[in-house]
Amino acid sequence: MPLSSLLDPASPWLVFTDLDGTLLEWSSYSPKIARPxxxxxxxxxxxxVFCSSKTATEQRALRQELGIRAIPAIVENGAAIIVPESTGLPTAGWEPAPGEPGRRALALGLPVAEIQTRLDRVRARTGQALRGYRDISDADLAELTGLSVESAARARQRDFSETLVEVLDDETWAQLDAEFAREGLECRHGGRFHTVTGAGTDKGRAVRQVIELYESAYGRSVQSVGLGDSANDKPLLEAVDHAFLLALENGSWADLATDGLHRVGGRGPYGWVEVVDGLLDDGTDDTVKQKSETAETGSADV
Structure with a gap:
């Protein structure tokens, strides 16, 4: 069955995508493969809609690299949503996005200073160092990840989360979950590190909020597609109508189970292109093409 048959041609649709290991290559962090x-x-x-653990600063740099402007962004594992006013989406009452003129932000998580205070209490009780981005330099993070020093600096500019670089076994991380919960925190493992946010903060909650924005703007229901590669993406994939789990760099899949999940053989951005091409290859450019129902869909940007 072709992927395009999953979509109702009479209904508009959205794509929510993770970034690292999904839209972006694993080691180079390049969007080159997915750009077409x-x-x-x-x-x-x-x-x-980018939906990632990456910060607002990181996502802004990626949008600029791709020449993309008029799209919402879900940052820091769903801790905040940033929406350009030019989209026409209903964001009345949202705060101006810091450092991003013409954009509005909705915070769904705890501020980073509060998260760090609570993490300090977990450290004190457990004796675990739980070394995070605040404990290392830009150069240290660049060495750990292969990022440039400039990109590492953007990654460390967190507003609603803390990323832990501590290396511990799975059993220890599982034991720490109770300590995090005691402090009203959640810790999720991404493709490389663990990210700590306020409890109840996840990609799925933010995705549902963005879907509601589009449905309000369109005045009707929309279909949603989600792409991810790690356990960190489970809330995202559970929140959409059509969920795609891309293969990891080693060809396997993350240990993730959710109803209706499509496992894709293509690895990372190769799988991303495979899914997008499959959804769009319906035999005609008019079947799924959407009308300019908001300023975003009619813009020259993605």
Missing amino acids: GLLRLRERGVPV
């Missing part, structure tokens, strides 16, 4: 798919989605008027 992004262009195809732009041509069809399909909004793409």
Whole structure:
């Protein structure tokens, strides 16, 4: 069955995508492989929403690299949503996004200073160092990840989460979950590190909020597609209508189970393009093409 048959041609749709290991290559963090798919989605008027542990600063740099402006962003594992005013989406009452003129932000998580205070209490009780981004330099993070020093600096500019670089076995992380919960925190493992946010903060909650924004703007229901590669993406994949789990760099899949999940053989961004091409290859450019129902879908951006 072709992937395009999953979509109702009479209904608009959105794409929510993780970044590292999904849209971006694993080691180079390059969007080069996925760029043609992004262009195809732009041509069809399909909004793409980045949904990642990356910070607002990191996502802004990626948007600039890709020439993308008018899209919402879900940052720091769903801890905040940032929406350009030009999209026409209903964000009345949202705060101005710090450092991003013309954008509005909705915080869904705890501020980073409060998270760090609570983490300090976990450290004191458990004796675990739980070394995080605040404890290392830009150069240290660049060495750990392969990022440039400039990119590492953007990654460390966190507003609603703390990323832990501590290396512990699975049993210890599981034992720490109770301590995090005691402090009203949650810790999730991404593709490389663990990210701590306020309890109840996850990608799925933010995805549902963005879907509601589009449905309010369109005045009707929308279909949602989600792509991810790690256990950290489970809330995202559970929140969408059509969920795709991409293969990891080693060809296996993350240990993740959710109803209706499609496992994709393509690895990372190769799988991303495979899914997007499959959804768009319906035999005609008019079947799924969306009308300019908001300023975003009619813009020259993805």
